Amino acid sequence: MARRRQIYEGKAKILYEGPEPGTLIQYFKDDATAFNAQKKGTINGKGVLNNRISEHIFTMLDAIGVPTHFIRRLNMREQLIRQVEIVPIEVVVRNVAAGSLSKRLGIEEGVKLPRTIIEYYYKDDALGDPMITDEHIAAFGWASQEEMHDIADLAIRVNDFLSGLFAGVGIRLVDFKLEFGRIWDNDFGRIILADEISPDGCRLWDMDTNEKMDKDRFRRDLGGEAEAYQEVARRLGLMPEGEDGAVLDLDSHRKRRGK
Numbered sequence: 001m002a003r004r005r006q007i008y009e010g011k012a013k014i015l016y017e018g019p020e021p022g023t024l025i026q027y028f029k030d031d032a033t034a035f036n037a038q039k040k041g042t043i044n045g046k047g048v049l050n051n052r053i054s055e056h057i058f059t060m061l062d063a064i065g066v067p068t069h070f071i072r073r074l075n076m077r078e079q080l081i082r083q084v085e086i087v088p089i090e091v092v093v094r095n096v097a098a099g100s101l102s103k104r105l106g107i108e109e110g111v112k113l114p115r116t117i118i119e120y121y122y123k124d125d126a127l128g129d130p131m132i133t134d135e136h137i138a139a140f141g142w143a144s145q146e147e148m149h150d151i152a153d154l155a156i157r158v159n160d161f162l163s164g165l166f167a168g169v170g171i172r173l174v175d176f177k178l179e180f181g182r183i184w185d186n187d188f189g190r191i192i193l194a195d196e197i198s199p200d201g202c203r204l205w206d207m208d209t210n211e212k213m214d215k216d217r218f219r220r221d222l223g224g225e226a227e228a229y230q231e232v233a234r235r236l237g238l239m240p241e242g243e244d245g246a247v248l249d250l251d252s253h254r255k256r257r258g259k
Contacts, residue, residue: 011037012050012200024083025074028054028196034219036128041218043225048076050198050229052238055079057197060165066157067192069181084181084194087143090121090129091151093159094175098203099216101175110210118155123179150191151180158193166204169235171213174203199229 004017007024011033016025028047033040051073058070071080094117097107101117120137121129137143143151155178166173179195195201199214206213212220213228 012047013196018080018083022083023071024081025078026081026196027078032200032215032218032225034215036125039219043218043229045226046200046229049226049233050196050200051077051079053198053229053233053236054196056236056238057162057165058193061158061161061193064157064161066154066161067190069183069192069194081194082183082192084183084192085189086123086179086181086194087147087151087191088123089132089137089142089151089180090123091155091178091180092119092121092175093117093155093178094119095159095163096172096174096203096205098174116156116159118152147182147189147191154178154180154191154193158197162197162202165236167207170207171232171235172205172207172210174205176202199232204232 004019004025006014006016008015012029012031014027014029016027018024028051030042030044030046031040032043032046055070055073058068062068062070069082069084071082073079094101095113096109097105097111097113098109101107101119102109120132120134122132122136122142123129134148137148138145158178159173159176162176163173176197178193178197178201180191181194182189183192184190202214203216204213205211211228212222213232215225217223217225217228
């Protein structure tokens with residue numbers, strides 16, 4: 001497919017004009033960032049893996065009735081999506097204490113939370129994506145009360161599904177980020193899931209060892225980022241396409257390094 005006009009470039013993806021009105025082409029980059037882009041790097045083959053993993057998860061969510069922007073994967077790094085009006089709120093769903101929650105509340109990482117917690121953050125890199133409440137969202141008109149009910153309901157549905165999906169392959173879903181958008185039909189806006197679901201936006205730990213299998217390996221200079229993403233794809237039963245060379249699983253990587 002011929003490359004079309006660029007609409008937007010973010011930290012991990014580029015959006016291009018789609019082949020039909022109301023569609024976009026989403027291109028997955030190998031770029032990796034952390035701490036609001038203060039730390040930058042590259043994870044070789046990440047875009048290919050995230051494209052496959054996100055396609056797999058969005059397809060399964062669609063099958064259980066979760067509305068998403070995903071239409072189909074086009075090639076190793078691109079997928080066709082519906083154009084949406086992004087709601088400027090990042091939704092973080094937490095099952096286990098980790099990351100900023102542990103730092104804010106002094107809870108040891110790895111502690112199972114008494115209940116699933118949903119947090120909201122205002123999407124603004126310049127402000128550091130500050131944490132916000134329902135009161136802020138209502139006061140500034142970022143989403144209606146009905147939309148927030150839909151967002152919360154969808155977030156819980158996605159969490160229930162993903163927790164089971166990952167548990168089935170020996171992975172604990174610690175927390176993850178979601179983004180939502182509006183699609184319009186006769187002046188009526190409907191909320192659907194947007195962006196991506198991949199190790200970039202999920203904390204995924206091996207259930208037996210608690211080994212991190214996500215972007216925390218990049219954030220914390222643990223190394224083995226590409227191998228961790230590959231292992232997630234392998235456990236999900238995907239056959240990653242090696243655009244940037246052969247894709248290896250984590251066990252093979254360890255054996256070669258004598259670990």
